[in-house]
Amino acid sequence: MGKVIAIANQKGGVGKTTTTINLGAALAKEQKRTLLIDLDEQANATIGIGIAREHVKISSYDVLALDGNIEKSIYNTKDSFLDIIPSSNKLANIEETLYGRENKEQMLMNKVEKIKEEYDYILLDCPPSLGIIIDNALFVSDSVIIPVECEFFAYDALTQMVNKINQVQKAKKKINKSLTIEGVLLTKLDNKNIFGYKIIDKVKELFPTKTFNTIINRSSHLQEAPMHGKTVIDFAYNSRGSKEYRELAKEIITNREVN
Numbered sequence: 001m002g003k004v005i006a007i008a009n010q011k012g013g014v015g016k017t018t019t020t021i022n023l024g025a026a027l028a029k030e031q032k033r034t035l036l037i038d039l040d041e042q043a044n045a046t047i048g049i050g051i052a053r054e055h056v057k058i059s060s061y062d063v064l065a066l067d068g069n070i071e072k073s074i075y076n077t078k079d080s081f082l083d084i085i086p087s088s089n090k091l092a093n094i095e096e097t098l099y100g101r102e103n104k105e106q107m108l109m110n111k112v113e114k115i116k117e118e119y120d121y122i123l124l125d126c127p128p129s130l131g132i133i134i135d136n137a138l139f140v141s142d143s144v145i146i147p148v149e150c151e152f153f154a155y156d157a158l159t160q161m162v163n164k165i166n167q168v169q170k171a172k173k174k175i176n177k178s179l180t181i182e183g184v185l186l187t188k189l190d191n192k193n194i195f196g197y198k199i200i201d202k203v204k205e206l207f208p209t210k211t212f213n214t215i216i217n218r219s220s221h222l223q224e225a226p227m228h229g230k231t232v233i234d235f236a237y238n239s240r241g242s243k244e245y246r247e248l249a250k251e252i253i254t255n256r257e258v259n
């Protein structure tokens with residue numbers, strides 16, 4: 001049964017999309033059948049994995065808003081273990097589309113449950129907001145990865161994100177479902193800047209058992225890979241960024257075996 005993990009933080013630019021595509025590729029390298037769902041209207045994950053907007057006919061918008069078959073929205077990538085449900089700029093209107101619908105935070109859950117058997121991991125790339133999309137993402141998810149950039153303002157966003165998770169946890173209890181924090185992932189560490197290490201200490205103090213051992217350093221390969229429509233694993237397998245995301249994948253696989 002696939003494990004559904006949301007990659008979420010309402011702050012933009014913290015590495016959600018970079019984590020979704022590269023962790024996804026790293027899990028696929030471990031021969032885990034992995035599905036990415038791009039839930040951000042900016043479609044960075046879609047484009048980063050090499051799918052042009054104009055080739056997208058059915059997207060995550062259709063999955064959220066329409067009654068159709070979710071299988072039709074799944075696109076294969078070059079890696080046979082890695083699939084994606086791409087995004088569309090129609091997602092910008094999703095609040096309006098779902099307005100007034102009953103159980104509107106359970107739209108994604110109802111669809112994704114039909115395909116959970118076919119995957120080992122389903123990763124959701126969330127938008128930088130706390131609206132209806134994140135509610136849908138957290139409802140279907142078993143756990144959340146919160147990427148936190150090693151800088152001062154990361155901090156406040158982390159608290160808000162945890163409050164949101166607590167709120168959804170309560171709502172899910174009513175339908176006998178749970179939501180856990182998979183881990184806080186420290187990203188974009190500049191190892192020449194001592195301040196980043198202070199943020200790491202603070203986060204570890206707050207989440208002593210929930211901070212991933214793997215830390216993602218700043219790396220130009222991670223920035224460059226999506227310009228070629230490739231994951232860093234494909235683009236520069238031996239680079240530091242690739243190695244770190246492969247380590248993160250192993251950490252997530254091990255956590256699952258232990259729990």
Ligand SMILES: Nc1ncnc2c1ncn2[C@@H]1O[C@H](COP(=O)(O)OP(=O)(O)O)[C@@H](O)[C@H]1O
Nearest residue numbers: 012013014015016017018188217218219222223
């Ligand atoms: N570890 C990293 N090193 C260098 N640049 C990074 C790293 N992680 C992300 N970036 C860059 O930072 C920007 C924001 O990252 P992104 O993953 O799109 O964040 P989000 O999805 O949270 O908005 C992008 O330009 C991305 O290439």
Ligand SMILES: [Mg+2]
Nearest residue numbers: 016017040044
């Ligand atoms: Mg993003």
